[in-house]
Amino acid sequence: LSVLAAPAMAAEKVYKLKMAEGWPTNFPIFGDSPRNMAKMAEEMSNGRLKITIDSANKHKAPLAIFDMVKGGQYDMGHTASYYWKGKDPNTLFFTTMPFGMTAPEQYAWFYFGGGMELMEKVYKRHRMLSFPGGNTGVQMGGWFRKEINSVDDLKGLKMRIPGFAGEVLAELGAKPTNIATGELYTSLERNTIDALEWVGPSLDLRMGFHKIAPYYYTGWHEPATELQFLINERSWKKLPKDLQEILRVAMRTAAYDMYIQSTHASGENWATMTQEYPNIQVKRFPTEVIEAMRTANDKLLKEKAEANPVAKEIIESQAQYLKQVRAWTNIADKQYLDSIAGE
Amino acid sequence: MIGVLMFAAALVLLLFGFPVAFTFGGVALIFGVFSEGMDMFAFMPFRIMSIMQNTVMMAIPLFIFMGLVLQKTRLAEQLLESMGTLFGRVRGGIAISTILVGALLAASTGVVGASVVAMGLISLPVMLKYKYDKRLACGTICASGTLGQIIPPSIILIILGDVMGIPVGDLFQAAVGPGFILIAVYIIYILVYTWLNPDAAPAMPVDDSIDRKALYFKAIKAIVPPLALILVVLGSIFAGIATPTESAALGGVGAVFLALFYGQFSFKMVYDSGIETVKVTAMVFAILLGATAFSMAFSYTGGEEVVEEVLLSLPGEKWGFLFLSMLVILVLGFFIDFVEISFIIVPILVPIAEILGINMTWFAILIAMNLQTSFLTPPFGFSLFYLKGVAPEGVSTMDIYKGVMPFIVLQVLVLMLLLFFPEFMGFES
Amino acid sequence: MSSTSAPLLMRLENGLNWISDRLGSISALIFLLLLINVFYDVFARYLLNDVSIGLQEMEWHLFAAMFLLGVPFTLRVDGHVRVDLIYERLSPNGRAWIDLAGTLIFLLPFCLLVAWFGLDFAKEAYELGEGSGDPGGLSNRWIIKAAIPVSFGFMAVSGMGLLLNSVNTLLGYHKPIYHKTEL
Ligand code: NA
Ligand code: NA
Numbered sequence: 001l002s003v004l005a006a007p008a009m010a011a012e013k014v015y016k017l018k019m020a021e022g023w024p025t026n027f028p029i030f031g032d033s034p035r036n037m038a039k040m041a042e043e044m045s046n047g048r049l050k051i052t053i054d055s056a057n058k059h060k061a062p063l064a065i066f067d068m069v070k071g072g073q074y075d076m077g078h079t080a081s082y083y084w085k086g087k088d089p090n091t092l093f094f095t096t097m098p099f100g101m102t103a104p105e106q107y108a109w110f111y112f113g114g115g116m117e118l119m120e121k122v123y124k125r126h127r128m129l130s131f132p133g134g135n136t137g138v139q140m141g142g143w144f145r146k147e148i149n150s151v152d153d154l155k156g157l158k159m160r161i162p163g164f165a166g167e168v169l170a171e172l173g174a175k176p177t178n179i180a181t182g183e184l185y186t187s188l189e190r191n192t193i194d195a196l197e198w199v200g201p202s203l204d205l206r207m208g209f210h211k212i213a214p215y216y217y218t219g220w221h222e223p224a225t226e227l228q229f230l231i232n233e234r235s236w237k238k239l240p241k242d243l244q245e246i247l248r249v250a251m252r253t254a255a256y257d258m259y260i261q262s263t264h265a266s267g268e269n270w271a272t273m274t275q276e277y278p279n280i281q282v283k284r285f286p287t288e289v290i291e292a293m294r295t296a297n298d299k300l301l302k303e304k305a306e307a308n309p310v311a312k313e314i315i316e317s318q319a320q321y322l323k324q325v326r327a328w329t330n331i332a333d334k335q336y337l338d339s340i341a342g343e
Numbered sequence: 344m345i346g347v348l349m350f351a352a353a354l355v356l357l358l359f360g361f362p363v364a365f366t367f368g369g370v371a372l373i374f375g376v377f378s379e380g381m382d383m384f385a386f387m388p389f390r391i392m393s394i395m396q397n398t399v400m401m402a403i404p405l406f407i408f409m410g411l412v413l414q415k416t417r418l419a420e421q422l423l424e425s426m427g428t429l430f431g432r433v434r435g436g437i438a439i440s441t442i443l444v445g446a447l448l449a450a451s452t453g454v455v456g457a458s459v460v461a462m463g464l465i466s467l468p469v470m471l472k473y474k475y476d477k478r479l480a481c482g483t484i485c486a487s488g489t490l491g492q493i494i495p496p497s498i499i500l501i502i503l504g505d506v507m508g509i510p511v512g513d514l515f516q517a518a519v520g521p522g523f524i525l526i527a528v529y530i531i532y533i534l535v536y537t538w539l540n541p542d543a544a545p546a547m548p549v550d551d552s553i554d555r556k557a558l559y560f561k562a563i564k565a566i567v568p569p570l571a572l573i574l575v576v577l578g579s580i581f582a583g584i585a586t587p588t589e590s591a592a593l594g595g596v597g598a599v600f601l602a603l604f605y606g607q608f609s610f611k612m613v614y615d616s617g618i619e620t621v622k623v624t625a626m627v628f629a630i631l632l633g634a635t636a637f638s639m640a641f642s643y644t645g646g647e648e649v650v651e652e653v654l655l656s657l658p659g660e661k662w663g664f665l666f667l668s669m670l671v672i673l674v675l676g677f678f679i680d681f682v683e684i685s686f687i688i689v690p691i692l693v694p695i696a697e698i699l700g701i702n703m704t705w706f707a708i709l710i711a712m713n714l715q716t717s718f719l720t721p722p723f724g725f726s727l728f729y730l731k732g733v734a735p736e737g738v739s740t741m742d743i744y745k746g747v748m749p750f751i752v753l754q755v756l757v758l759m760l761l762l763f764f765p766e767f768m769g770f771e772s
Numbered sequence: 773m774s775s776t777s778a779p780l781l782m783r784l785e786n787g788l789n790w791i792s793d794r795l796g797s798i799s800a801l802i803f804l805l806l807l808i809n810v811f812y813d814v815f816a817r818y819l820l821n822d823v824s825i826g827l828q829e830m831e832w833h834l835f836a837a838m839f840l841l842g843v844p845f846t847l848r849v850d851g852h853v854r855v856d857l858i859y860e861r862l863s864p865n866g867r868a869w870i871d872l873a874g875t876l877i878f879l880l881p882f883c884l885l886v887a888w889f890g891l892d893f894a895k896e897a898y899e900l901g902e903g904s905g906d907p908g909g910l911s912n913r914w915i916i917k918a919a920i921p922v923s924f925g926f927m928a929v930s931g932m933g934l935l936l937n938s939v940n941t942l943l944g945y946h947k948p949i950y951h952k953t954e955l
Contacts, residue, residue: 024505024506024686024690025506025686025690026506026508026690026693026694028508055690057506057686057687057690058642058647058686058687059386059389060386060389060390060393060635061386061389061390061392061393063396064389064392067389067893067896068386068389070896071385071892071896073382073385073386082905083905084905085905086902086903086904086905086909086913087897087900087902088900156821158817158821158823162905162906163905163906163907166825166906166907167907170907170908175817175821175822175823176823176825176906176907176908177817177823177825177828178398178825178828178829178906179586180397180398180399180586180588181505183399183501183586183587183588185510185512186580186586186587187583187586189512190580190581190582190583191583192583192584192585192586192817206508206509206510207510208510208512208513211510211512212512357855358855358857358858359858359859359870359874360854360855360856360857360858360859360860360862360867360870361854361870361871361873361874361878361879362847362852362853362854362874363852363853363854363855364843364852364853365852365874365878365879365882366874366878368878368879368882368883368886369874369877369878369879369881369882370878371882372878372881372882372885373877381885384885384886384889385889385892387885387886387889387890388886388889388890388892388893388917388920389893391886391890391920392893392917392920394836395832395835395836395840395916395919396832396836397832398831398832398835400835401806401810401831401832401835404803404806404835404838404839405806405807405810408803408807579814584814584818585814585818588810589810589813589814591810592807592810592811592814593811593814595807595811596807596811613804614800614804617800617801617803617804618796618797618800620800620803621796621799621800621803621838621839621842621845621846622796622842622845622846622849622851623851624803624838624839624842625799625839625842625843625845625846625851625852626846626851626852626853628839628842628843629843629846629847629852630853632843636882636886722855722857723855728853729853731853732851732852732853739856739860740855740856740857740860741857
């Protein structure tokens, strides 16, 4: 009898994981993804896997989730990989890249094109696992107070645009500028900066930028921003096989759910914005500007590939995969949208 | 439960008089380690780092420096004296000037510590010199220093906008009216109080031998430079030359130039102002370091859940909810920094307020006014600590406590006005 | 103020105070650099249309270093606020007892514990070679992170100074550091 009882008892053990998210309490969309995930994991495991979530309001360190998960203060994190590029340059590639893949293309790369393996390779060094954590879809190129008609218009342009995209613009003479989030609105309103990028209608609406900047440029720099679930390796290994699998499925489902939720919210909020402010002018960067950005982007990627063998491997994998999958996207999605668009 | 005990323990232990910052830290340590073990303190470096990277707070040392240079070169004194003279036989002229200068400073910064400390340095010595009642002087400074909370740009409104999902521009716009009403109410109070108690704030002695015109001319000459400096600070923000934080540096450098212009400059003066700035800034930030440890222990030992439970058990109707939530914020404001309150408490309130159909902009302004009041409430209002930190010898803690009382009453009255007559302030309730 | 009867404890206190005073001077100089730094950044952005993320980041580095090193100095000059309703009415010995107990129970354990975890924090940044993730940002993030254990370590040093100050007061060598009085 005792032989039979033991595994039954063991199966009832409840595993508790603490997760830190990089967003404030009640933050729409981004904050829904980890909560959906935790709820699914708990229900699928019949209550054996309980995940509690601390928001940035509680842990105060949204830009140190990497360290807190690595150090074991938290078992998991919900954040984005490119925030860690200052700690490990190779983490940059697992969120989104300028001129890179769209969300469906990038998911295909992660799960069928070798992306997950490369991500594992990068995070293994830090004794962590990383999984896709939800996609925003194409992010907008940002709010501009003045029109960009040529590469010259980018020269001296003071823009809040962090990370790698900022480096690309700096190559063209723009001046990426740091402004505290709380002072962004005032800075744009008073021309302390000329432009800024945030996300897209899903999250830009509540920032109110559309009231003070007339031009809304379409995206080029973050075509498919993928968030990230980070897990401490020791916490992962403590879970029995079935719970690991439940967690894996919950994360993958929550990530996809966030992608469609973003699409939904962007559509809804875009309608609100254009209704309230019919004067918003949606603009596309001229071809000349886009080409200059692409050249700068390629140059910087080449430098990164030369500096680091793992970076080289990732950049090549992404480039090859993009080339193949894009040919299909172009004759499928793009042709479909173009051919039915009419005038 | 541990959270509640922590509050009680801090309340008693702070009264022993060991520095506030380290009492907060020590209480956090004892309760945190007892309940969660040493490892909880592994979070501290992360929390400290977030204070270090909060560039908005940089305005604190920069404004303190500006205040110190203006004080050491006696430019601030001349400004306030001359403004006092312009009020002629009106009693309380310097106090009214303090309110006005405080309001101007409030319009350039949103950081309360910065404006209380700067006003404490600039105007407290002057009011004491002209035999103002110590309590009136202290109350005036604390109250005018906290105006920065409500008059835009204000950090608290920015944070609330973020937490509550309201565009910051809307909040700034909505706060202007209540801000002006507060200023008016303070000034009326000072006029009435000094009329009833003539000795509390003597009018500036008027030298009858000098011709009135010459007197005004002399006064204006003294007012223009420092006032121009403040306008430069403000103007640089409105012209988009600088962010509010950066404008504080323009003020500091500008003050040094003024000193140069008036022949008051010396490297020693600059260095001494630097040392004083360090002292006052360290005093303010040590409290923030202690307070972050305290709120860390509070939230990781389950204090947050206790508060949430209390708040969720609130009556499901508008007035009960509004009243109790205001009360909870006021009480927590005794101990916890307003940033932490906005982060911990406000997110719990927001969904309930939404269900009750409360106008969110109005609710945000109510919370901001309430937090402003909690800065002033003894025994642990942060403004009181800050003023005590820069007050000259002879100003006791009790003077400050008693001095702010009438201003607390005034604030509560304006808060009530806003609560019961939102239409009056331009809100739809 | 006797200097012959307990030279050791007094000299030790003075030695610790000397260290804390130096921190004050360093901190003041860092502040002046901060002032120039911010002023220059505004000047360059507005008049030269030039922005350097590195210099912008230098602002918070200087700001953080300034207040972190300022805290131990301020402890030594008794600049930290006390709720002195009771404290100011106590005898010098009463005050010394409170400072002695507070330092032992609150200050030293708190500062040493934070310093201890701060070491790991800085070490991790050093091992990763962490730097800024923004274009033109500063490298060597470990230096500013190390300011945390350094600051809290020196707070403990200043705390030892306060402890000795209390002991020396109780032994009758001098008055306690606190000197604010009613007019
Ligand atoms: Na973005
Ligand atoms: Na303000």
